[in-house]
């Protein structure tokens with residue numbers, strides 16, 4: 001529970017402390033500049049995704065229109081607007097990764113996880129997604145697992161990553 005329900009105290013004390021640390025990094029009156037790190041904090045506290053009520057509360061907290069928070073949250077693939085698995089597998093299928101075998105990466109993960117792109121495993125552990133270039137083209141094919149990048153992917157590497165998550 002990260003929302004208090006009280007308008008004057010939108011978030012719990014612990015969450016407010018984290019948000020305020022970021023707001024303090026910007027000049028007075030520029031609280032909205034902290035929207036991205038604040039969304040990261042709130043997403044981490046909301047089981048990996050951002051309910052509308054949380055984005056609305058952040059808009060009020062930062063003194064910005066809710067639509068502006070939605071614009072940021074919907075633009076970046078690092079933010080999720082619906083429930084996701086405990087771990088997020090973001091496979092890049094853009095040009096460098098495509099030319100270096102991202103299709104095989106996707107096929108292997110779909111087969112091992114028994115899901116299609118955009119789906120979450122039955123146990124709620126892993127959400128598999130296709131994303132645009134993640135800026136690590138020299139390590140193609142690559143994917144991001146939560147906050148970590150994995151490059152030069154092979155079937156063996158994928159199996160090791162999956163086994164590591166299971167254990």
Ligand code: FES
Nearest residue numbers: 092097133136137
């Ligand atoms: S094309 Fe995959 S990281 Fe750039």
